[in-house]
Amino acid sequence: MAMDGRRDAGRQGYGPDDALYAALRRGAPQMGVKRIDRPACGSAVFITYQDRPAVHVGWDVKCDAYAWQDGPDAGTQISRDPEDAAELIAHSFGAVYSRA
Numbered sequence: 554m555a556m557d558g559r560r561d562a563g564r565q566g567y568g569p570d571d572a573l574y575a576a577l578r579r580g581a582p583q584m585g586v587k588r589i590d591r592p593a594c595g596s597a598v599f600i601t602y603q604d605r606p607a608v609h610v611g612w613d614v615k616c617d618a619y620a621w622q623d624g625p626d627a628g629t630q631i632s633r634d635p636e637d638a639a640e641l642i643a644h645s646f647g648a649v650y651s652r653a
Contacts, residue, residue, distance in 0.1 A: 568596075571588065573610065573635045574588050580640065581642075583648060584602045585600065585601035586601075595612075598611065602643075602648050606624065608623055618630045618632060619631040640652070
């Protein structure tokens with residue numbers, strides 16, 4: 554995976570979207586989290602929780618941080634750190650996040 558979160562053709566790796574996915578699964582297992590490829594944006598993490606609208610979050614190479622890719626906060630930077638980003642995302646959904 555390229556450092557910008559997109560998967561390189563023919564190459565599997567671990568990148569920013571994988572780190573965010575892992576942090577959300579670990580810290581907020583009650584949330585629905587899925588890694589996806591979006592043709593217009595590269596890879597992203599698709600996030601759902603209860604009856605809240607689903608969102609996509611991905612690594613933004615311009616700001617070198619995770620950012621909302623859609624929804625009312627589209628384009629807004631979240632954090633460079635996957636644990637911090639996961640915690641902020643969980644809290645924005647009203648979900649509990651644990652760094653245990």
